[in-house]
Amino acid sequence: MVTASRADCYALDLEDPLRDMREEFSLPSGVTYLLGNSLGALPKRTAAKVAHTVETEWGRDLGASWNTAGWWDLPQTTGDRLARLIGAGPGEVLAGDSTSTNIFKVMAAALPLRPGRRVIVSDLENFPTDRYVVEGVARALGSYEIRDIGSLDEALGDDVAAVLLSHVDYRTGALRDMDAVTARVHAAGALMIWDLCHSAGAVPVDLRAADADFAVGCTYKYLNGGPGAPAYLYVAERHQDAAYNVVSGWHGHADPFAFEPNYRPADGVRRFAAGSPPVLAYSALNASLDIWQTVDMAQIRAKSVALTTLFIDLVDELCPDLTLVTPRDPAERGSQVSYRNRDGYPVTRALAERGVVGDYRKPDIMRFGFAPLYLRYVDVYDAATVLAEVLGKELWREERYREPLTVT
Numbered sequence: 345m346v347t348a349s350r351a352d353c354y355a356l357d358l359e360d361p362l363r364d365m366r367e368e369f370s371l372p373s374g375v376t377y378l379l380g381n382s383l384g385a386l387p388k389r390t391a392a393k394v395a396h397t398v399e400t401e402w403g404r405d406l407g408a409s410w411n412t413a414g415w416w417d418l419p420q421t422t423g424d425r426l427a428r429l430i431g432a433g434p435g436e437v438l439a440g441d442s443t444s445t446n447i448f449k450v451m452a453a454a455l456p457l458r459p460g461r462r463v464i465v466s467d468l469e470n471f472p473t474d475r476y477v478v479e480g481v482a483r484a485l486g487s488y489e490i491r492d493i494g495s496l497d498e499a500l501g502d503d504v505a506a507v508l509l510s511h512v513d514y515r516t517g518a519l520r521d522m523d524a525v526t527a528r529v530h531a532a533g534a535l536m537i538w539d540l541c542h543s544a545g546a547v548p549v550d551l552r553a554a555d556a557d558f559a560v561g562c563t564y565k566y567l568n569g570g571p572g573a574p575a576y577l578y579v580a581e582r583h584q585d586a587a588y589n590v591v592s593g594w595h596g597h598a599d600p601f602a603f604e605p606n607y608r609p610a611d612g613v614r615r616f617a618a619g620s621p622p623v624l625a626y627s628a629l630n631a632s633l634d635i636w637q638t639v640d641m642a643q644i645r646a647k648s649v650a651l652t653t654l655f656i657d658l659v660d661e662l663c664p665d666l667t668l669v670t671p672r673d674p675a676e677r678g679s680q681v682s683y684r685n686r687d688g689y690p691v692t693r694a695l696a697e698r699g700v701v702g703d704y705r706k707p708d709i710m711r712f713g714f715a716p717l718y719l720r721y722v723d724v725y726d727a728a729t730v731l732a733e734v735l736g737k738e739l740w741r742e743e744r745y746r747e748p749l750t751v752t
C-alpha cells in the first residue's frame with residue numbers, strides 16, 4: 345500500500361496552519377531544501393533590513409547609531425527576543441559570539457560555582473566543537489578531569505561539577521528529556537548546561553520549566569539568522585550574580601565608558617558580553633526573529649512530527665534497505681531524520697544534483713532536516729521519491745560523486 349500520494353501531500357499543505365510562512369522565504373526553485381538544520385533559508389525581509397542598517401544606520405547616522413539605533417544593546421535586546429523560543433525569562437539570554445565561544449564562557453562560569461568538584465561530564469557523541477572547547481576550559485582552569493558518558497547515571501557522582509549535553513543529537517536527531525536529565529544532574533549536585541543548536545526553532549524548549557542552569561545555541565540553523573549569525577547563551581537568573589565571565593571584555597563591564605583600569609562585571613547577563621557586536625549580523629538575525637515572534641511553537645512541533653513521520657513512512661516503503669538511526673517514536677526525536685549508509689556521501693551528492701539537498705556526516709550518516717517553518721508536505725514526498733530513484737537505479741555510483749568537497 346502506498347503511504348501517501350503526492351496529491352495527498354498537496355492536500356495536507358492546503359490545511360497546514362503554517363503554510364503562509366513559506367512565502368516569507370526566498371527559496372530557489374527546483375530545490376527541496378532539507379538542510380535548514382545546518383544553514384536556515386534566507387528570509388525575504390533580511391536583505392532590506394540589512395540594507396537599512398548599512399545605508400541609514402551606518403551610512404547616514406554613523407556612530408550616533410550606537411545610541412539611536414540601539415546598537416549598544418543588541419546583545420540584550422536580541423537575547424530577549426530569543427528567550428521566548430527557549431523558555432527563558434527576560435534578562436536571561438545574551439546574543440553574541442559563536443556557540444563555541446559561548447560554551448567556553450558558560451562552562452568557565454559554571455565550574456567555580458561547584459567548588460571542590462573537579463569533573464566535567466561530556467558526551468563523545470556530541471558535536472565535536474563542544475568537546476573540543478571542554479578540553480580548552482579544562483586546560484585553562486587547570487586540574488579538571490573530563491568524563492565522557494556512556495550512561496549518564498554511571499558518569500554522575502559527587503565529584504561532578506557540570507554536565508554539558510546536546511538536547512537534540514546532531515547526527516541521529518535523538519531528543520533528550522530535558523526535564524528528567526536536568527533533575528538527575530541536580531540530584532547529583534552538579535550544574536546542567538544544555539546545547540540547543542538543533543532545538544531552537546525545531547522543538548519547543550522550556551529552560552525555566554526544566555530548571556536548567558546554563559544553555560548555549562546557534563541561530564543560523566532552524567532560526568534562519570544567516571551564515572555565522574550571532575549565537576546565544578542563557579544564564580539562569582539565580583546564577584547571574586555569582587557567575588563570572590572569564591572573557592571579561594569592556595562590553596560586559598559595569599561602566600564601560602568610565603574606562604576604569606580594572607574590570608568590574610555588569611549586573612545580570614550583560615556581563616557575558618565581551619567585545620563589539622557584529623551589528624550587520626545582528627540586523628540579519630533580527631529580520632528572522634521578526635518572523636519568529638509571530639510563530640506558535642506548538643504548531644511548529646506538530647508539523648515537525650508530521651513531516652518527519654511522513655518521510656520515515658515513505659522511505660520505509662520506497663527504500664526498505666536503508667537503516668533508520670533516528671528514533672521512530674516522534675516523542676524521542678527532533679526535526680531531522682537520519683539513515684545509515686556507507687555510500688551516504690555519493691548518495692547525498694547525487695541527490696543534490698537532482699535538487700534534493702541534505703547532507704552527510706562521517707562515518708556513514710545521511711541527514712535530512714525538516715524545517716517546519718517553510719517546508720511543505722510535497723517537499724517530503726519529492727525528497728523520498730528522488731531518494732528512492734537514486735538508490736533504486738544506483739545513480740550514485742558515478743565516480744564524480746565521490747570527489748571530496750571542503751564543506752560537506
Ligand SMILES: *Cc1c(COP(=O)(O)O)cnc(C)c1O
Nearest residue numbers: 442443444471510514539541562
Ligand atoms: C552547529 C553546532 C555547533 C556550532 O558551533 P559554532 O561555534 O557556531 O560553529 C556547536 N554545537 C552543536 C551541538 C551544533 O550542532
